[in-house]
Amino acid sequence: MSIWPSISAPGRRIGYARVSTKDQKLRMQRDALEAVDCDLIFEDHGVSGTKASRSGLDDMLTELQEGDTVVVFKLDRLGRSVLHLADLLVRFQREGIHFCSISEGINTATPGGKLVYHLFSAFAEFQRDIIAENTIAGLEAARKRGTRLGRPPTLHIETVLAAHRAIQQDGLSVAEAARRFEANRTTLWRGLKVMEDITCEP
Template sequence: MSIWPSISAPGRRIGYARVSTKDQKLRMQRDALNSVACDLIFDDHGVSGTNASRSGLDDMLTELREGDTVVVFKLDRLGRSVLHLADLLVLFQREGIHFCSISEGINTTTPGGKLVYHLFSAFAEFQRDIIAENTIAGLEAARKRGTRLGRPPTLDIETVLAAHRAIQQDGLSVAEAARRIRTNRTTLQRHLGKLDQAVS
């Protein structure tokens, strides 16, 4: 008899597991995902949650289609930051993909679970507002102290955050987002790298 609760979910159940170091084991997460009858399981072994590129996660996102349910052992196994997790859940909602977290008992196929998507969507925007306010306040404080700030950034923080939202929530590529804000891919990639470091 499984120690993990059964879940009710339509369509395919797509599991995802991650451990941060090569010394850690995926077995407990895999056992839990198998116990709820996942059809496919993707994993990242020895990959930090702060790593922007995770082959297992990227492969899972490519595999997903409308009606699937993403299943994880715990919430923190999915997102590399709270903002990244929130953006992924917003993306799932827009693509018609359900989400279950075994440990937290989250299941967006249930009426109560659907609220999770709305909460994370609001939280993603809240996080971006805080990042923008803190960045602007920090620059203003530095100016008042007489700190030389060097050349102004080619993109302001609001533009970078808008591009970040389009990539993470709408599924745009970096090149597509760069065209949308009328800059080149390299410039946008540099700014996104700084943003990811700030929120990780």
């Protein structure tokens, strides 16, 4: 008898597992995903949560179709930060994809589980508002102290945040986001890199 609870999920069950270092093992996560009958399992082994691109995650996002259910062992295995996790869940909702986390008992295919999407969507916007406010306040405080800030940024923080939202939630590439927001691709990439450094967790 399996120690893992059965889950009710429509469509294909697409599993995702990640460990941060090569010394860690994927076996527990893999066993749990197999126990709930995942049709496919994508893995990232020895990839830190702070790494912006993870081949296993990227391959899974490419594979997903409307009606599928993404299954993870724990919430923190999916997102490299809380904001990234929130953005992924918003993207899943928009694309008609369900989400299930075995350890936390989250399943958006259930009536109660649908609330998770709304909570994370609100959190993503709240987090971006905090980043914008802190960035603007930090620059203003530095000016008042007489700190030399160098060249002013070409892109306003609101533009960078909007582009980040489009990339994470809509699946745009950096080049596509640059065209949408009429920004230089290299300048936008630098702004996004700074934002990732701020928000990513180990």
